[in-house]
Amino acid sequence: MATWEDLAEFVRAEYQLAEDEDTEYRIIEDSGEEIRILVEYDDNRSQIVILCREVLDGREDWVQVVSVVGRADEIDLRKLLEEIGQTSVVCGAVIIGDHVVLRHSLPLVNLDINEFTDPLNFVAETADHLEELLLGGDDH
Template sequence: MAEDAETETEYRIIEDSGDEIRVLVEYEDDRSQIVIIGREELDGREDWVQVLSVIGRAAEVDLQKLLVELGQVSVVCGAVIVGEHVLLRHAVPLLNLDINEFTDPLNFIAETADHLEEMFYRHDDH
């Protein structure tokens, strides 16, 4: 269990396929967010870990307003569209990775995705 300044969070692995792990981040206010953690290889030589979370369907949101809000609330992730969904994504190299370089972005991704989901989609689909 980890704690930040706003709310206490709890993490639970809900799926481990070997290539990626899905973690359910649960908050005291009964909201939750799924964060996907996967290993990526950059240029065929460097191992990175990618942390991402789905916000919602791209067709259901004003993307400009969402990006403006993201620019005001986050410095550690970017928004991308993969398939039909908007995702928040962050990646860090595994070589010499310190644990806080992984856990802090994981928390920021989960909190930011949850905030944007609540603000723009008005429901919690994780």
């Protein structure tokens, strides 16, 4: 995988895309360089993962893998950071707008597929776990 277009083609073929119309939260404005996928779990829970193209220094393509945990004003941020510190080896927590999100970034040049899919799954699972732990469920 070497370009955003290659990654986007792979994602559209391998993952279930999420509906994008009813979105209160955007990572980047409508640039066409954002893909939303739906990760579903056996326990009827699900998590949206947002993939965003980033260009560093005007020349290096990266992908950000982002998943929303919940609204920052509804989350005990100390408890969130303690849990991430004990359980996470991939991703960091940030506040973007009104939301706490987990975010992991990867350079696209020479990216092996497992270097993308494993962190994507980990970010989704961690965000889902934190949402359940800190907010009690999905619809927050």
